[in-house]
Amino acid sequence: MPESLKPQDSLKSSGITPSQTVGPFFKYGLTPNGEYAWNDAFTNSTLTPDVTGDRVRIEGRVFDGDGVAVPDCMLEIWQADAQGRFADPQDKRALPNASFRGFARCGTDKDGHYAFETIKPGVVPDPDGKPQAPHIVLAVFGRGMLRHLYTRIYFSDEAGNAADPVLAVVPADRRATLIATREAGKPVYRLDLRLQGGDETVFFDV
Amino acid sequence: MTFIYPTDSNKAHPLPLSPDYKSSIKRAPNKPLIPMRHTLSELTGPVYGHETVRDGDDDLTTQHTGEPIGERIIVHGHVRDEDGRGVPNSLVEIWQANSCGRYVHVRDQHPAPLDPNFTGAGRTVSDASGYYRFVTIKPGAYPWGNHHNAWRPAHIHLSVFGHSFVTRLVTQMYFPNDPLFPFDPIFNSVPDEKARARMVSSFDLENTKPEWALCYRFDIVLRGQNATPMENH
Numbered sequence: 001m002p003e004s005l006k007p008q009d010s011l012k013s014s015g016i017t018p019s020q021t022v023g024p025f026f027k028y029g030l031t032p033n034g035e036y037a038w039n040d041a042f043t044n045s046t047l048t049p050d051v052t053g054d055r056v057r058i059e060g061r062v063f064d065g066d067g068v069a070v071p072d073c074m075l076e077i078w079q080a081d082a083q084g085r086f087a088d089p090q091d092k093r094a095l096p097n098a099s100f101r102g103f104a105r106c107g108t109d110k111d112g113h114y115a116f117e118t119i120k121p122g123v124v125p126d127p128d129g130k131p132q133a134p135h136i137v138l139a140v141f142g143r144g145m146l147r148h149l150y151t152r153i154y155f156s157d158e159a160g161n162a163a164d165p166v167l168a169v170v171p172a173d174r175r176a177t178l179i180a181t182r183e184a185g186k187p188v189y190r191l192d193l194r195l196q197g198g199d200e201t202v203f204f205d206v
Numbered sequence: 207m208t209f210i211y212p213t214d215s216n217k218a219h220p221l222p223l224s225p226d227y228k229s230s231i232k233r234a235p236n237k238p239l240i241p242m243r244h245t246l247s248e249l250t251g252p253v254y255g256h257e258t259v260r261d262g263d264d265d266l267t268t269q270h271t272g273e274p275i276g277e278r279i280i281v282h283g284h285v286r287d288e289d290g291r292g293v294p295n296s297l298v299e300i301w302q303a304n305s306c307g308r309y310v311h312v313r314d315q316h317p318a319p320l321d322p323n324f325t326g327a328g329r330t331v332s333d334a335s336g337y338y339r340f341v342t343i344k345p346g347a348y349p350w351g352n353h354h355n356a357w358r359p360a361h362i363h364l365s366v367f368g369h370s371f372v373t374r375l376v377t378q379m380y381f382p383n384d385p386l387f388p389f390d391p392i393f394n395s396v397p398d399e400k401a402r403a404r405m406v407s408s409f410d411l412e413n414t415k416p417e418w419a420l421c422y423r424f425d426i427v428l429r430g431q432n433a434t435p436m437e438n439h
């Protein structure tokens with residue numbers, strides 16, 4: 001580090017750096033997926049060889065306010081392991097004995113499709129220690145979106161949804177926008193995202 | 207122990223709907239965002255350190271056989287939080303147009319030349335004090351279809367992880383005194399003038415390398431944690 005940029009140089013700031021759109025041209029940098037001369041730091045899978053838990057696929061499509069598929073979104077997920085523990089030293093409970101990280105990233109294709117390969121997370125406590133139903137947090141970035149949107153993915157076959165403290169703050173008639181539906185007989189869940197409109201996805205102010 | 211991130215900090219961000227930016231009109235939610243308490247899911251975040259980054263990923267001028275065309279620059283600064291603390295070990299990813307204002311992205315149709323020696327993508331990890339540094343080429347301005355004679359001010363796109371999912375930030379770094387600032391709806395989507403100024407890098411003569419490259423300084427300020435401790439079960 002240059003002498004003139006010592007850490008003590010870092011004075012208390014007057015505010016955060018504002019968000020700007022990811023724009024239409026992020027793919028070669030953030031999700032090259034073998035199509036550009038740049039290596040992927042992340043893929044659409046959280047799976048590691050040693051990860052335990054139920055392996056699932058979560059897929060769906062992203063639509064705009066006209067119901068038109070959005071071909072240039074980027075989605076990121078973050079989740080706990082099957083025991084409900086995060087691979088982050090800030091989670092002071094027993095850390096997972098695995099290389100599982102719980103983060104994945106993917107872009108939407110020309111028809112707005114996305115898909116993640118992951119495991120179903122376990123139960124994570126809320127700030128009062130009450131159990132939250134298994135869920136994955138989701139950030140949605142895209143051209144036209146000046147800041148990413150924050151939401152959650154729940155699972156249709158979880159009885160715990162009924163008592164989940166975050167679903168409880170969502171109006172009952174909008175909760176379904178957060179719940180991925182299990183396909184019969186397959187470890188596949190479907191959840192479409194609607195950025196705007198009558199049935200728009202619930203996004204949270206965090 | 208974990209901490210709560212005050213949501214007041216988010217007031218610096220643009221509102222989802224910014225009608226002058228045409229693409230936001232059909233992609234911004236109509237309904238207000240729903241407030242919720244931060245839980246461990248929001249307060250933790252992906253931890254990706256040096257193993258994610260290859261040697262040379264922070265130098266966008268040496269990724270091909272020849273030297274890219276354009277003005278070589280150094281971009282450096284600290285990733286820090288609102289309380290002034292450096293944010294160590296944070297992944298910083300950048301992507302940008304070449305010196306002619308052209309992206310390698312297949313959908314960029316701007317009739318400006320591609321540079322076979324410039325991809326325009328880089329990544330690095332902030333050090334123990336939050337310091338990061340890239341060597342790159344100064345990107346050109348480029349036209350876009352938002353309105354008649356619309357040009358984006360020169361900018362570098364940045365993606366920063368920080369230490370929790372709620373500190374995740376994607377932004378753009380601009381260059382000082384760009385004449386296109388008053389006309390750019392993306393830059394001006396940030397309502398507060400002081401907040402807009404935080405997206406503009408400053409020219410750094412002291413760290414400019416003689417006979418080699420101009421230097422720009424850009425500090426990336428993420429949300430801070432207030433001192434209210436939260437029980438971590």
Ligand SMILES: [Fe+3]
Nearest residue numbers: 023358361363
């Ligand atoms: Fe751009």
